[in-house]
Amino acid sequence: QQQVKQSPQSLIVQKGGISIINCAYENTAFDYFPWYQQFPGKGPALLIAIRPDVSEKKEGRFTISFNKSAKQFSLHIMDSQPGDSATYFCAAENSGGYQKVTFGTGTKLQVIP
Amino acid sequence: SAVISQKPSRDICQRGTSLTIQCQVDSQVTMMFWYRQQPGQSLTLIATANQGSEATYESGFVIDKFPISRPNLTFSTLTVSNMSPEDSSIYLCSVEGWDRNEQFFGPGTRLTVL
Numbered sequence: 001q002q003q004v005k006q007s008p009q010s011l012i013v014q015k016g017g018i019s020i021i022n023c024a025y026e027n028t029a030f031d032y033f034p035w036y037q038q039f040p041g042k043g044p045a046l047l048i049a050i051r052p053d054v055s056e057k058k059e060g061r062f063t064i065s066f067n068k069s070a071k072q073f074s075l076h077i078m079d080s081q082p083g084d085s086a087t088y089f090c091a092a093e094n095s096g097g098y099q100k101v102t103f104g105t106g107t108k109l110q111v112i113p
Numbered sequence: 114s115a116v117i118s119q120k121p122s123r124d125i126c127q128r129g130t131s132l133t134i135q136c137q138v139d140s141q142v143t144m145m146f147w148y149r150q151q152p153g154q155s156l157t158l159i160a161t162a163n164q165g166s167e168a169t170y171e172s173g174f175v176i177d178k179f180p181i182s183r184p185n186l187t188f189s190t191l192t193v194s195n196m197s198p199e200d201s202s203i204y205l206c207s208v209e210g211w212d213r214n215e216q217f218f219g220p221g222t223r224l225t226v227l
Binding site: 032034041042043044045046049089093095100101103104105106108 | 117153154155156158161205207214215216217218219220221
């Protein structure tokens with residue numbers, strides 16, 4: 001019940017295209033859903049996050065769509081750039097009490113010129 | 114935000130030896146977390162370290178194998194004991210942000226056990 005399932009495992013997108021990564025969770029106690037971006041040799045860094053009281057959050061070219069009833073959320077990267085090439089992890093947290101982040105399995109994105 | 118440094122950045126070790134990884138934060142934090150990330154895999158929480166108390170270990174991780182110290186609010190160490198090739202991984206420390214939701218990660222320690 002603590003799992004967060006993420007797909008696809010890898011993704012190749014042309015420059016200027018839209019990258020879409022999907023995640024699904026089971027635990028209804030999760031109330032915070034961040035996305036982390038990790039470049040090779042670096043630790044993950046928070047990219048964007050959403051709470052379940054909204055269905056969409058947009059920051060620049062990055063948008064999270066959230067479907068509470070389906071227990072699914074996705075990351076959309078508009079106008080994808082080669083600099084976006086990285087591994088993306090979705091995650092889920094229950095922010096009340098003991099904080100523990102459950103990470104998805106990761107998506108390796110490659111944006112080709 | 115928090116700036117986190119880890120030492121060493123990478124190491125190659127022999128089977129049966131131990132390695133201690135250091136994590137230094139540029140501000141005082143209550144909770145520090147240690148993660149393992151195997152090549153091409155997701156992050157798995159090893160333990161949570163609060164200053165002044167015993168670390169809390171996740172299922173599958175034990176103190177004898179991964180002893181943790183947390184002597185003050187800006188520093189922690191993780192020791193990987195009696196290493197085997199299966200311990201080859203990236204070890205990351207992280208801390209909570211001010212709002213307790215965002216986590217800031219160190220750059221990681223890449224460990225190879227021969």
